Each structure stands twice: as structure tokens, then as C-alpha cells.
Amino acid sequence: MPIATRKRKADSTTASADATSEPQRKLTKVSKALQKDSISQEQAALPATPQTLTSDKGMDSDDDFNSVASSMDLGEEMSSSVDFGAGESDVDIDDDYQDDGAFDATAKDLAPKRKHFEVEFKVYSPQDIQSQQDTQIAEVANLLEQPSEATAILLRHTRWNKERLIEQYMDNQEQMLDKAGLGQEINQNPPRVVVKNGFTCDICCEDGPGLETFAMNCNHRFCTDCYRQYLTQKIKDEGEAARIKCPGDGCRKIIDAKSLDLLVPNELTDRYHQLLMRTYVDDKESLKWCPAPNCVYAVECGVKKRDLNKIVPTVHCECKQSFCFGCTLPDHQPCPCVLVKRWIKKCEDDSETANWISANTKECPKCNSTIEKNGGCNHMTCRKCKNEFCWMCMGLWSEHGTSWYNCNRFEERSGTDARDAQAKSRQSLERYLHYYNRYANHEQSARLDKDIFHKTERKMTLLQSTSGMSWIEVQFMEAASQALQQCRQTLKWTYAFAYYLARNNQTEIFEDNQKDLEMAVENLSEMFEKPTDQLAGLKVEMMDKTTYCMRRRVILLDDTAKNLKEETWKFNVELR
Amino acid sequence: MAGNKRLMKELAENQSTPPPGCKISLENDDDILLWNVTMTAPSDSIYAGGNFKILIKIPKEYPFKPPVLNFKTKVYHPNVTNDENGSMCLGMLRPDEWKPPNKISDVLKLVRTVLAAPQPDDAVEQGIADQYKNNRKEFEKVAKDWVNKYAK
Numbered sequence: 190m191p192i193a194t195r196k197r198k199a200d201s202t203t204a205s206a207d208a209t210s211e212p213q214r215k216l217t218k219v220s221k222a223l224q225k226d227s228i229s230q231e232q233a234a235l236p237a238t239p240q241t242l243t244s245d246k247g248m249d250s251d252d253d254f255n256s257v258a259s260s261m262d263l264g265e266e267m268s269s270s271v272d273f274g275a276g277e278s279d280v281d282i283d284d285d286y287q288d289d290g291a292f293d294a295t296a297k298d299l300a301p302k303r304k305h306f307e308v309e310f311k312v313y314s315p316q317d318i319q320s321q322q323d324t325q326i327a328e329v330a331n332l333l334e335q336p337s338e339a340t341a342i343l344l345r346h347t348r349w350n351k352e353r354l355i356e357q358y359m360d361n362q363e364q365m366l367d368k369a370g371l372g373q374e375i376n377q378n379p380p381r382v383v384v385k386n387g388f389t390c391d392i393c394c395e396d397g398p399g400l401e402t403f404a405m406n407c408n409h410r411f412c413t414d415c416y417r418q419y420l421t422q423k424i425k426d427e428g429e430a431a432r433i434k435c436p437g438d439g440c441r442k443i444i445d446a447k448s449l450d451l452l453v454p455n456e457l458t459d460r461y462h463q464l465l466m467r468t469y470v471d472d473k474e475s476l477k478w479c480p481a482p483n484c485v486y487a488v489e490c491g492v493k494k495r496d497l498n499k500i501v502p503t504v505h506c507e508c509k510q511s512f513c514f515g516c517t518l519p520d521h522q523p524c525p526c527v528l529v530k531r532w533i534k535k536c537e538d539d540s541e542t543a544n545w546i547s548a549n550t551k552e553c554p555k556c557n558s559t560i561e562k563n564g565g566c567n568h569m570t571c572r573k574c575k576n577e578f579c580w581m582c583m584g585l586w587s588e589h590g591t592s593w594y595n596c597n598r599f600e601e602r603s604g605t606d607a608r609d610a611q612a613k614s615r616q617s618l619e620r621y622l623h624y625y626n627r628y629a630n631h632e633q634s635a636r637l638d639k640d641i642f643h644k645t646e647r648k649m650t651l652l653q654s655t656s657g658m659s660w661i662e663v664q665f666m667e668a669a670s671q672a673l674q675q676c677r678q679t680l681k682w683t684y685a686f687a688y689y690l691a692r693n694n695q696t697e698i699f700e701d702n703q704k705d706l707e708m709a710v711e712n713l714s715e716m717f718e719k720p721t722d723q724l725a726g727l728k729v730e731m732m733d734k735t736t737y738c739m740r741r742r743v744i745l746l747d748d749t750a751k752n753l754k755e756e757t758w759k760f761n762v763e764l765r
Numbered sequence: 766m767a768g769n770k771r772l773m774k775e776l777a778e779n780q781s782t783p784p785p786g787c788k789i790s791l792e793n794d795d796d797i798l799l800w801n802v803t804m805t806a807p808s809d810s811i812y813a814g815g816n817f818k819i820l821i822k823i824p825k826e827y828p829f830k831p832p833v834l835n836f837k838t839k840v841y842h843p844n845v846t847n848d849e850n851g852s853m854c855l856g857m858l859r860p861d862e863w864k865p866p867n868k869i870s871d872v873l874k875l876v877r878t879v880l881a882a883p884q885p886d887d888a889v890e891q892g893i894a895d896q897y898k899n900n901r902k903e904f905e906k907v908a909k910d911w912v913n914k915y916a917k
Binding site: 391392393395438439 | 770771774826828829830860861864865866867
């Protein structure tokens, strides 16, 4: 069973190498949110076809089929990404083919239909991101007739909004340059280090002969040592890159990449460019870094913030991390971001402690100390104020007269009210605990399944060497393990989702789907725990179950996502 | 290191021709990174008559990082924290505003200006800033009380 049908264009460096010269560029391949199972055999056999695939020339390899050959430059590619904007959002989200006439009929028929819970996204390597920037800079530089260093500063100033930059620049060139921290005469005087005699550096007060000095066009001149140290501190300690100003008092001129390269050692230039790259991705709403530790990839996705109540944009990085593009938390389908945030907060903060207290304790009617009943007897004596009262009616114990130990004032109004409040509180707590326990259970089980898999994997290796089973023959275990992880992740969040659902017919369908998936998962999980010697015999059954689990998961997710998109779910909280 | 030559020079300058209203000495003779300043408030300000002890801690990275200022004398002022630190974080004293050519004498001039003319929109003590804006009389009364109580 293919774990991933995605491929990526391995040689993305070529793309960056001829970034400036070649207008027709190949993007790193478009990967689709795809299920790692075989939804259907035919689908699995197909490569994940990008939506914007054009029948452009020059497709000479397998990889090219998966890559986007676009006649547009990268910048336009970015802005032309799918917009889930309000109003048109339904059309955009629902449009599985984004028909631009690029597909011929057969391609269209063969293309796997995008599920409701899948979103379109692309994964970029650092080289891709660099070349994107380079292309945009080159294009705008050409248009504005500014050197690329200055253009880069201008673009960063407008947060890579080309249209706005060009408009403002054409409107008032001088003002724009000034605001972005550039001088007028940027075109002349390439940056260089000058040896000046009789010069005193304003920073270190050195004035020896042969002092190397540097200044940008603003003419705030300092010795290169000080300049270097200043830049080092900004980059290394403060993590600053795009907005490092000239060290001159009150000067707002931004240091350009060329000047910087001239002054600082290589390792710092690397860090500088890394930071610039970071701001590039941070500046773009459609780009996000993969949150996995040490992962260098960035993901592009067109889902806008305002649509997050209607879609849960799970994306899959090259590093195998699946995360939500909206909030960068690990995949939490089918639960939308707002509810995830609410749920996590609810589980974290101790509002539940308060809930527990109100469900399980009462206050002493005299001194208001919180009291938990610790025995069956209704005769309570407050530890603190020694007040004696009846747990049932909260009245004074002495007033019970002779009917001690048998509260006969049950129907009294105050007593009824107190009991109602108590019951309500208890009910809401129980409801929460119902969902929380199942949520937490799947989280824990996923961990345990993984442990078992690791143990089994070792056993399988052993088995492999003793029984002559080939490596490929034991891969069903890996597939089953993956399926379990993925399904439990989904199940976990179905419980958080269900907690916020208002009850109606839809919730019943949802719960049926949830139940089906859960049963399938528990079945698979049980087989998974069988002793190693039985596993070989269970192979076919396990493979079937794995496929079944994944299919149930897709059904559940698809149904939930569809209703979410159509805004037909009724929640018991506001999606804010 | 680069800072040392400059710091020696600054110290010498500040001691021979101190900034207006300031007296500067080292807290310990062998530590050039800890300066002691006694600042006399401008006579036309509400703090007139007050002498404020200010400790200047100079970071090792100076002049690439700004010095840190602490009022050792309690002062009722929207721009000085009302705690044992008496910190001030304004204009060039902010790490992102600080430029290496800025000098300690510039800082002291700034501090004395701010002492005379508080900047409530950039306050560290919001309560005092609100009072300064809305109830100037009460503010001046407390400020003067504090001068008499702590700064004389």
C-alpha cells in the first residue's frame, strides 16, 4: 500500500539557479491533501494531480507531471492561489477542478476528486522560497529601475505587496524611498570600505591612521569594526534583519544586503539571509513555516483566516508532519480552530475544578466553608464552625426534632432549588467528562499503539530472519500502525467537536459515523496487540481492517467538512 | 575592547564638564561599568530642590547596547517605575531606539528634560500618567511631597 503518493521535484536548486533568466519556471510540485490510504485502488495508483497543472511544454520527466509548469512567474503564482474569500468561497472551495481549460477530458475524469476536508496546498523548500523572492525582486527592480538591494528593501517595507509598492512608488517616489529607509541616490556609489586618515570613529573613539571605515549613502561613517559589531549584535542577539538601521544617531536608513555582505563574516550573512527568509514567509498570509522542530519547509495554502469556521485546512509537510494551516497545531480535523482553542483552554484551566467543587460539595450554611460529604450520614458537622446541619435540606440539625436521620423536609422550596442547581452542575460536568475521557483516551491509546508497534517492529525483524518472511511482507504492520495513529487523531478531535455540538438529527449521523470508526479502530487495535506468532495469520484481515478504518475516517471527515462548509452544523457555543 | 577607550573618554569628559545639573562618580573605583549620578532637578520644574541619585549600569556590550538607568531616590513620575528599581525606559534608552554613537551625557540630558516635562503617553506608571493628565494639581502635590520626603 503506498504510504505517500506524493512526490516532489527533487532538483529544486536548478530552479533557483536560473531564477532571474528563465521566465518559465517550474514550481516545486503541488501536493494535495491526500489520504495516505487507498481510498480506492484506482486513486491510489494515480499521482496526486495538482489543480493548476497546465499542458505546458517541456514535460520531460515523471516529476514534471507532478510539478506545476506555469507560464506565470512565481509572484503571480502566489497571488493567483485559490481564494476562499467570502461570497465566492463556496464556489472556490467546492470547485474541485478549478477548471481553467488546462485539463482535457480524460485527465479530468481520471483526476481524483478532492474531498470536502482536503485543501490545496504546496510545500516549498528554502531554495524555492529564496527563488520566489529573487524573481519578485528582479521583476520589480526592472520596473522601478532600482538596484535589486533597494528593491528588496522596498518590497519588505510593503510586506511583499507588489501592487501597493508600485502604486505608491509611482505616486511619490521620494516619499516612498524615504519611508522604506532608502536615500535618493541609491543608484550611485556602490558600497565600499574606505581607509581614512585623521578620522575618529564616533562609536569607539579610535582615531589611528589607516582606519578602515564604512558608510552608507547617508554618510554616517564609522570604523568597520564598530559597524561590524553593530550588525553582528543586531543579527545574532536581536534576530533583526529586514529593519536594521544605519548606526548613525537618528538615522532611519535601512542597511542593504550588499553592504551587509561586504562587512560581516560569512556565517553571519547566512543567518541574515535566513532571517530575511523568515520575514518573507511571516509577511505572507498564504505562507507558513512547518511547525515541526528543525523542519525547513514552508507551506502555501490559500485558505484565509476568515474562512476558518468553515474549513479545517490540514496540510501535510514534506517532513511528514500534518498540521492545521489555520493555527499550526497538529492536525485537528474535523474540529474547527476556534473550537480547538476553546477545548484546549477548557481542558487546561481549572474551571473544571470549580465545576467539580460545585457538583460535589456544598457550603456550610453558617460559615460558608466548602464541605465535601465523606460518609453516608446526612448529619453534617462543619469542621470549622461546628455548625450542625442536614445535608439534604441544609437546615439546622436541631430543627429536625425527633425525625433525626430521616429528613422529612424534602419538599421545602429552598431545598428543591438547591438540589436543582446541584443537579444541573453535576450534569454539565458529567457531559464534559464524557467527552473529555474519550478524547483523552484516544490520545493515550495512540501513544500506546505506537509503543506496541515499535515493540512489534523489533519482533517482526526477528520473525523476518527466522521465518523467511520478506521485509515487504511485514509492511502491513506499518500501514496498520499509521492508520491507527491517524484514525485516533481524528477520533480524538471528534469528541471535542461533539462536545460543542447542539443536538439534532445531524449529530446522530455524526455519532453513527463516529461509532463506526471507533469500532473499526478498536478492532484493528486489538489485532495489533496479538502475539507476534499470530500476526502472520492475521495479515489479510488486518489489511482489510486497515483499509476499512481509513475509509470510515474519510467518510466521517468528508461529511463533517461538508456540513461545516455549508454552515449547517448547530453549535452550543458561538464560533468566535 | 572597543567600548573601553570610549568609556574612559566619556567618563573623563563627564567629570570635567558634567552635563547640566549632574555630578558623576564611579560607584566603585575599579568598576567603570557602574556610574553614580546625582542629578539636581531643574529649578523651574515641580521637582525643584530635589537631588536624585541615579545608578547607571553600563552593559559589557556598550556602546552597542544602551546603559540601564535606575533612580535610587524615589520619584513620583509617570516615566519612572514606582518600585525599588526606579527604572526608566524612554526614547534612546529603548534597545531598539539606541544607536551606538549616543552618549551617556546625551542620556542624562534626556533624563533631566523628561524630569521637567513628563511624557504621560509613554508612561511606565499608567496610574500616575492618568493623574498627571486629569488631575495635575493632585499630581504636583504628591510629587512635591515625595521630593520633600525622599530627595532632600
